[in-house]
Amino acid sequence: MSQTASIKDVATHAQVAVGTVSNVLNYPDRVSQRTKERVLKSIAELGFVRNDAARQLRAGQSRTIGLIVLDVGNPFFSSVARAAEDAAAALGSVVLVGDSGQDSSREAHYMDLFQEQRVQGLLISPVGDVSGRIDTLRERGVPTVLVDELADTDRCSSVSVDDQEGGYLAAKHLLDTGRRRLAFVGTPTIRQVASRLKGAQRAVGEVTGASIEVLDSAGQTVLAGRQVGNKLVERSPEKRPEAVFCSNDLLALGVMQSLTMLRTVRIPEDIALIGYDDIDFAISAVVPLSSIRQPTEALGRTAIELLAEEQESGGTKHRSVVFTPELVVRQSTAGA
Amino acid sequence: MSQTASIKDVATHAQVAVGTVSNVLNYPDRVSQRTKERVLKSIAELGFVRNDAARQLRAGQSRTIGLIVLDVGNPFFSSVARAAEDAAAALGSVVLVGDSGQDSSREAHYMDLFQEQRVQGLLISPVGDVSGRIDTLRERGVPTVLVDELADTDRCSSVSVDDQEGGYLAAKHLLDTGRRRLAFVGTPTIRQVASRLKGAQRAVGEVTGASIEVLDSAGQTVLAGRQVGNKLVERSPEKRPEAVFCSNDLLALGVMQSLTMLRTVRIPEDIALIGYDDIDFAISAVVPLSSIRQPTEALGRTAIELLAEEQESGGTKHRSVVFTPELVVRQSTAGA
DNA sequence: CGTAACAAATGAAACGATTCAAAGACGAGT
DNA sequence: ACTCGTCTTTGAATCGTTTCATTTGTTACG
Numbered sequence: 101m102s103q104t105a106s107i108k109d110v111a112t113h114a115q116v117a118v119g120t121v122s123n124v125l126n127y128p129d130r131v132s133q134r135t136k137e138r139v140l141k142s143i144a145e146l147g148f149v150r151n152d153a154a155r156q157l158r159a160g161q162s163r164t165i166g167l168i169v170l171d172v173g174n175p176f177f178s179s180v181a182r183a184a185e186d187a188a189a190a191l192g193s194v195v196l197v198g199d200s201g202q203d204s205s206r207e208a209h210y211m212d213l214f215q216e217q218r219v220q221g222l223l224i225s226p227v228g229d230v231s232g233r234i235d236t237l238r239e240r241g242v243p244t245v246l247v248d249e250l251a252d253t254d255r256c257s258s259v260s261v262d263d264q265e266g267g268y269l270a271a272k273h274l275l276d277t278g279r280r281r282l283a284f285v286g287t288p289t290i291r292q293v294a295s296r297l298k299g300a301q302r303a304v305g306e307v308t309g310a311s312i313e314v315l316d317s318a319g320q321t322v323l324a325g326r327q328v329g330n331k332l333v334e335r336s337p338e339k340r341p342e343a344v345f346c347s348n349d350l351l352a353l354g355v356m357q358s359l360t361m362l363r364t365v366r367i368p369e370d371i372a373l374i375g376y377d378d379i380d381f382a383i384s385a386v387v388p389l390s391s392i393r394q395p396t397e398a399l400g401r402t403a404i405e406l407l408a409e410e411q412e413s414g415g416t417k418h419r420s421v422v423f424t425p426e427l428v429v430r431q432s433t434a435g436a
Numbered sequence: 437m438s439q440t441a442s443i444k445d446v447a448t449h450a451q452v453a454v455g456t457v458s459n460v461l462n463y464p465d466r467v468s469q470r471t472k473e474r475v476l477k478s479i480a481e482l483g484f485v486r487n488d489a490a491r492q493l494r495a496g497q498s499r500t501i502g503l504i505v506l507d508v509g510n511p512f513f514s515s516v517a518r519a520a521e522d523a524a525a526a527l528g529s530v531v532l533v534g535d536s537g538q539d540s541s542r543e544a545h546y547m548d549l550f551q552e553q554r555v556q557g558l559l560i561s562p563v564g565d566v567s568g569r570i571d572t573l574r575e576r577g578v579p580t581v582l583v584d585e586l587a588d589t590d591r592c593s594s595v596s597v598d599d600q601e602g603g604y605l606a607a608k609h610l611l612d613t614g615r616r617r618l619a620f621v622g623t624p625t626i627r628q629v630a631s632r633l634k635g636a637q638r639a640v641g642e643v644t645g646a647s648i649e650v651l652d653s654a655g656q657t658v659l660a661g662r663q664v665g666n667k668l669v670e671r672s673p674e675k676r677p678e679a680v681f682c683s684n685d686l687l688a689l690g691v692m693q694s695l696t697m698l699r700t701v702r703i704p705e706d707i708a709l710i711g712y713d714d715i716d717f718a719i720s721a722v723v724p725l726s727s728i729r730q731p732t733e734a735l736g737r738t739a740i741e742l743l744a745e746e747q748e749s750g751g752t753k754h755r756s757v758v759f760t761p762e763l764v765v766r767q768s769t770a771g772a
Numbered sequence: 773c774g775t776a777a778c779a780a781a782t783g784a785a786a787c788g789a790t791t792c793a794a795a796g797a798c799g800a801g802t
Numbered sequence: 803a804c805t806c807g808t809c810t811t812t813g814a815a816t817c818g819t820t821t822c823a824t825t826t827g828t829t830a831c832g
Contacts, residue, residue: 104554104576106818117782122820132780147572152552153498154818156489157787178514182535194549196532199521213530216488218440240440240483322716353720380658381717384689386724442788453812458790468810490788493817 105146114142125150156218163193165407166214167247168207168224170290171320172199174350175379176396177225180247183400184223191408193220202290202320204228215242221407223247227290231255243410247403248292250420257406257418259399263292266392266425267299270345270374273390273427275307277435279343279372282312285328285355286347287320293347296376300345313341317351325354332371333362340371343433349375349382349391356432360386372433388430395423441482450478461486492554499529501743502550503583504543504560506626507656508535510686511715512732513561516583519736520559527744529556538626538656540564551578557743559583563626567591579746583739584628586756593742593754595735599628602728602761603635606681606710609726609763611643613771615679615708618648621664621691622683623656629683632712636681649677653687661690668707669698676707679769685711685718688725692768696722708769724766731759 111118116135123130124139131139142148156162165188169177185195196219198210204227211233214222221243224230234244234256244256251258274282284300286293297314304310315331317324325346332340332355346352352375359365359373367373367387375382378393402421409419447454452471459466460475467475478484492498501524505513521531532555534546540563547569550558557579560566570580570592580592587594610618620636622629633650640646651667653660661682668676668691682688688711695701695709703709703723711718714729738757745755 107820108818118819119783119821120781123781126820130780135781147576149548149551149576151493151554151818153489153492153554154787155820157487157493157789157818158820160787162489173511173514173518175509178508182509185535194532196530199518212485215485218487218489236483240485322720353717357720381689381720384658384693384717384722385720386722388722443790444788454789455791455813456811459811462790466810471810487788490817491790493788493819494790496817 104151105148106151107148110139110142110146110148113146114139160218161220162218164217164219165193165195165404166198166210166217166219166222166224167195168198168200168210168214168222168226169247170200170202170225170227172197174320174348174377175381176348176377176394179379179396180400180403183397184404185400187401187404191404195223200225200227202227208233211237215240221245221411223403223407225249238415241415243407243415245403245406245410247399250422251418253418253420255418257410258420259402259406259423260420261394261399261423261425263295263425264299264302266376266394267296267301267345268303269299269425269427270296270376270392271300271303271312273429273433274343274345274372274374275303275310277343277372277433280307280310281342282310283315283332283341283344284312284347285315285317285325285344285351287317288314290320290347293320296345296347312345317347320348320351322350322354322357325351325356326358327354329355329358333358333365337364337370340365343372343374346373346375349377349379349389351375352389352391352432353381353385356386356389368432368434374433378428382428383430385432387432390430390433391428393426393428398423440487441484442487443484445482446475446478446484449482450475496554497556498554500553500555501529501531501740502534502546502553502555502558502560503531504534504536504546504550504558504562505583506536506538506561506563508533510656510684510713511717512684512713512730515715515732516736516739519733520740521736523737523740527740531559536561536563538563544569547573551576557581557747559739559743561585574751577751579743579751581739581742581746583735586758587754589754589756591754593746594756595738595742595759596756597730597735597759597761599631599761600635600638602712602730603632603637603681604639605635605761605763606632606712606728607636607639607648609765609769610679610681610708610710611639611646613679613708613769616643616646617678618646619651619668619677619680620648620683621651621653621661621680621687623653624650626656626683629656632681632683648681653683656684656687658686658690658693661687661692662694663690665691665694669694669701673700673706676701678706679708679710682709682711685713685715685725685727687711688727688768689717689721692722692725704768704770710769714764718764719766721768723768726766726769727764729762729764734759 188195200207225247246258250260288294304312375391378391382389524531536543561583582594586596624630640648710726712728714727718725
């Protein structure tokens with residue numbers, strides 16, 4: 101009684117066979133009203149709870165989907181995760197979230213863990229090149245969908261946002277408002293960041309006399325942004341850029357904190373600032389932050405849809421969905 | 437080959453017994469160097485991956501800890517969750533996060549789910565009164581720790597922060613800066629919110645001529661805050677409160693958005709504003725937001741520690757840890 | 773009354789790991 | 803040569819479900 105009852109205990113208590121109890125649970129139509137009631141009564145009395153491990157073992161597969169993100173603390177990813185969870189719940193699945201923290205070994209750790217759990221499928225925002233491992237997974241029947249990263253359509257599915265276009269939009273906007281000396285803040289070792297930078301450089305290339313310098317940040321957090329901001333403040337005013345494009349909003353908010361802390365720099369008059377992701381907090385920043393909005397909700401939902409397609413096709417058909425980002429102009433980049 | 441190999445396949449391939457393979461995996465010391473190497477080679481060649489479901493079934497318990505929070509989108513909870521995950525990882529466990537969204541039925545759903553998974557234990561920020569269910573869980577050998585909620589020490593363990601004290605600190609601070617007509621924004625149906633309100637009312641009671649009105653918000657989000665803020669703006673200036681205490685930072689940021697949108701209200705001159713939680717974004721708000729800081733990191737870590745204690749004692753010994761919140765003063769409540 | 777047709781209930785056989793009592797191998801000591 | 807002790811290895815039993823070929827029960831019909 102103290103410990104959990106098994107289906108066998110229920111069967112004994114209700115005076116039926118174990119198969120019947122299982123049928124009550126999984127195929128109620130196959131069981132007569134009378135016995136069904138009796139079994140359900142026993143289940144309630146014994147406080148029986150299905151043992152999922154046993155069910156999975158028999159089924160050979162869990163009802164779990166693994167999701168590996170680069171940083172759950174980043175509202176962009178938590179939003180994608182939430183959308184994925186909701187979409188999965190509608191299919192009767194549960195999403196397990198792993199945070200790689202942009203570290204390949206933690207990423208590998210979660211991939212191993214999810215394999216042991218025999219997840220239905222894997223959604224992953226890869227840190228480095230994981231194509232080899234994904235091939236292995238596919239061979240083993242674990243469909244995989246890349247999230248926020250474009251894939252070869254002949255290898256696996258993916259949902260992503262056109263980062264280069266986003267970077268272009270951001271830089272173009274800064275240039276359109278008259279700024280010429282731009283700076284880019286981020287860690288270009290991350291693919292998304294590199295693409296955004298590339299897009300920005302393309303926009304700069306289209307305007308004569310425009311330039312963009314790259315400021316490498318130690319991470320993609322508010323704190324890292326604050327550090328970069330401090331360095332900017334230390335520079336003599338004429339050496340500061342006229343506009344700063346940060347590879348995400350956390351960095352941008354950090355930079356903003358540093359710049360506004362000392363009252364010598366004004367945003368957007370002295371330095372315009374634009375971020376990326378358009379997280380909820382961007383609008384309520386010291387100076388409402390311009391940003392590039394990504395459809396997080398659609399990303400998460402579509403990732404689950406593609407995973408379902410992969411499963412149905414047995415991992416043979418792949419599809420890539422690319423969303424287009426959108427410029428959101430606020431006060432931080434108001435006309436010079 | 438395409439599908440995953442079992443321990444039996446490995447045994448056949450390496451020409452040893454299944455028990456030996458298991459020993460290589462779990463008790464490497466019991467196996468001779470020679471066979472160990474042979475088995476490991478076979479494991480690599482067959483691409484064997486342990487089936488966690490089978491292991492759990494045999495073990496009778498998973499290496500998973502369930503965590504049910506009120507809102508993962510709230511940085512307060514995501515921070516607690518992260519700390520718990522890190523602490524659990526150190527013990528070789530994984531944390532599964534469920535979001536109740538302050539809805540009892542979703543909360544119940546996750547409790548059922550976690551029971552089916554035979555989690556090691558449960559950490560929960562309860563929506564309503566779950567003491568009955570927790571008693572049931574304890575009987576079934578699932579230790580539970582309340583998070584952000586004080587428990588009867590003779591029933592289960594808990595980690596929390598003194599919400600009444602936090603509410604008192606916030607209101608006291610507003611009163612200390614000369615404000616008298618206060619407003620409280622939140623949904624007092626949630627226990628934490630009710631306690632914070634109670635603390636605030638105590639502070640108000642200590643000052644003659646001070647008053648506090650309660651503005652019920654539809655939720656605890658930025659959006660809900662914005663709605664309350666809009667109502668405040670609609671009021672004639674003399675009917676507006678002199679200071680607003682929001683039950684969390686999301687609400688406060690929402691209120692701030694509404695108030696600053698129309699340029700008629702100045703923060704802190706016309707209305708002072710203080711939030712709760714001191715999330716990372718509070719400092720970079722339009723007007724840097726005063727708040728009540730809670731030790732999220734310690735909450736998550738301690739929750740796991742208490743769970744471990746519960747497990748060791750077999751669910752007989754309970755302990756409650758209460759942290760003290762801390763006032764963080766920023767510009768949004770600068771002297772009147 | 774016999775039997776065909778269908779519905780309901782049965783229970784043994786998986787699933788894949790871990791455990792543990794027992795057997796086997798080997799060297800040392802007498 | 804024999805026994806004892808130590809170190810390895812073995813393989814059947816077990817965990818709690820689901821599945822499915824069979825059996826049992828019931829009704830309808832010629």
